[in-house]
Amino acid sequence: MTVRMRHLYREVTPNARDAFTADCLCCWWLYQLGLRMRTGVLLMQRHLHNYVALITLAAAASATAVFVLASGKVTPNYSAAFFLAALGVLPELVTYKMARGATGSVAIIPFLAAVLVAPEWTTVAAVSAAITAVSIVRRRDAVKTVFNTAQATLSVSVGVLAYRAAGGVSVIGSADLASFAATHVVAVLALLFAFVIANSASVNGVIAITEGTNFWVVVRDNTLATAVYTICSGAIAYGLAAVFVRWGMVGAGMMALPFIAVRQFYATSLQLQQTNRELLELMVKAIEARDPYTSGHSRRVADSATIIARGLGLSSRQVDRVRIAALLHDLGKIDEIYAPILRKEGRLTAEEWKIMKTHPIKSAELVATLSDLKDVVKPVRHHHEHWDGKGYPDGLAGEDIPLGARIITFADTIDALTTDRPYRRALGEVEVRAEFVKHCGTQFDPTICGHVLSPAVWSELFPGTGGAVAQREVTRTPQSRPAIAAM
Numbered sequence: 001m002t003v004r005m006r007h008l009y010r011e012v013t014p015n016a017r018d019a020f021t022a023d024c025l026c027c028w029w030l031y032q033l034g035l036r037m038r039t040g041v042l043l044m045q046r047h048l049h050n051y052v053a054l055i056t057l058a059a060a061a062s063a064t065a066v067f068v069l070a071s072g073k074v075t076p077n078y079s080a081a082f083f084l085a086a087l088g089v090l091p092e093l094v095t096y097k098m099a100r101g102a103t104g105s106v107a108i109i110p111f112l113a114a115v116l117v118a119p120e121w122t123t124v125a126a127v128s129a130a131i132t133a134v135s136i137v138r139r140r141d142a143v144k145t146v147f148n149t150a151q152a153t154l155s156v157s158v159g160v161l162a163y164r165a166a167g168g169v170s171v172i173g174s175a176d177l178a179s180f181a182a183t184h185v186v187a188v189l190a191l192l193f194a195f196v197i198a199n200s201a202s203v204n205g206v207i208a209i210t211e212g213t214n215f216w217v218v219v220r221d222n223t224l225a226t227a228v229y230t231i232c233s234g235a236i237a238y239g240l241a242a243v244f245v246r247w248g249m250v251g252a253g254m255m256a257l258p259f260i261a262v263r264q265f266y267a268t269s270l271q272l273q274q275t276n277r278e279l280l281e282l283m284v285k286a287i288e289a290r291d292p293y294t295s296g297h298s299r300r301v302a303d304s305a306t307i308i309a310r311g312l313g314l315s316s317r318q319v320d321r322v323r324i325a326a327l328l329h330d331l332g333k334i335d336e337i338y339a340p341i342l343r344k345e346g347r348l349t350a351e352e353w354k355i356m357k358t359h360p361i362k363s364a365e366l367v368a369t370l371s372d373l374k375d376v377v378k379p380v381r382h383h384h385e386h387w388d389g390k391g392y393p394d395g396l397a398g399e400d401i402p403l404g405a406r407i408i409t410f411a412d413t414i415d416a417l418t419t420d421r422p423y424r425r426a427l428g429e430v431e432v433r434a435e436f437v438k439h440c441g442t443q444f445d446p447t448i449c450g451h452v453l454s455p456a457v458w459s460e461l462f463p464g465t466g467g468a469v470a471q472r473e474v475t476r477t478p479q480s481r482p483a484i485a486a487m
Helices: 003-011 014-070 078-087 089-093 108-117 121-137 142-165 177-183 185-211 215-222 224-288 297-311 316-327 336-342 350-356 359-367 371-381 403-417 429-439 446-452 455-461
Strands: none
Touching: 014 121, 014 142, 014 185, 078 089, 078 108, 078 121, 078 224, 089 121, 108 121, 108 142, 108 185, 108 224, 121 142, 142 185, 177 185, 177 224, 185 215, 185 224, 224 316, 297 316, 297 403, 297 446, 297 455, 316 371, 316 403, 336 350, 359 371, 371 403, 403 429, 403 446, 429 446, 446 455
16 A cells, blocks of 8 residues: 555544455456456467467378378369369358357258369368368357368378278269269278368367367267268269269259258258257346346256256157257246245245245246247146155156156255255265155156266266266255255
8 A cells, every 4th residue: 555545544433444455356356367268268369379379280191191192192173173072162161059159051062063073172271272262251250260271282182092091983984973972982981081180179179278168068969960860961962973073063953952941941040040049048147137036046947957857868859859848847936926935045934845845846847838838838837846745736656757857856956955055065075965765756756866876977077087066056946845955
């Protein structure tokens, strides 16, 4: 402090002095927080730039390998390579959004067809030029332009190398295209998988860095979700190459446009589904914002329910529906009748507890108003039922309880136990596990409990060294029941 500030500090009253000290400490804390955030951003940018440089070097090395491999052995087919690469420009200009900020397009079809027709360095150059042109048209910044060009170059180069290593040759000159497909199926699959692996690894890697997310989680959300359509793209790409060989540019152009239109329709549907999911999460977030103690609860429950559902081996659609049900399981608490109870500091009275037991019914009624969510109404209504029939609101037992509801029970309980409450501290991983073991077969489905306690699922629910759980400090939901019961 300066001399003037110290003089003023001595003259003020103790209360004002305490307030002044608190203000100073607050300013210092905010300053330190700002430094840490700035340091974190700078560190992320450094990692990002290093990663882009690494992908660029890998792209240059693989492109050089393609050039050396084909030099003097293959006659460059400039017209085929650049025409098919040009067919990929339009899909790249109308990309669709995927999970975690990624974008997708159907350009993979003409790019793969270009490799099948001209498995040489001209295709690598053509695709690189096409992606660079798209980046310039869309006015992307330098780092994005470099990365997009590099990852496309890397994907095509690795695809060409894999195709040729598996014995693949150009489809041009083949008298029987059907027999060519049969004899080169391994080479075509090698091309497809090499291209997809290189592309998804590079793109998902940059997303993991920018979001600070686990790489395999990003792969699961982006790549695995569209795996079937990617495999189908390989067959379509061969068809496009065959049409180009038989009927030239006109035939290939006429075939490409309908396929691109159909795939673009699928992309639009996928983007609409993603938007709907984001709107649901936004709605839940807005509802939970009414009470800071419940902020994030539904989203955490949805994350845990997704892990458990996937661990049970459910299909991707079933997992998605369980996640939606978990996200909306407490939707009924938006009703004003619950507001004073949720804000109460102590335990609930018998009458208050009776009111709170109606929230699954209210949640189910609200969810039922949405026609696309009819199948998640029962999981929402019954997520507080117990395996032994002593839950609520309907007292269902055993297999009569919907599978989604039984999964949500576990996820809801995990979040309830690992958050601080007015009457107890948050429990750790070992204590949560002990509670599941204790109530297995009474509150919890014993079969699901076995899967939840398995190392594979448990390590996802409680990541970290030794499986330690990062205890959460929010979500205050007063109740008059034992700690094991989430409200």
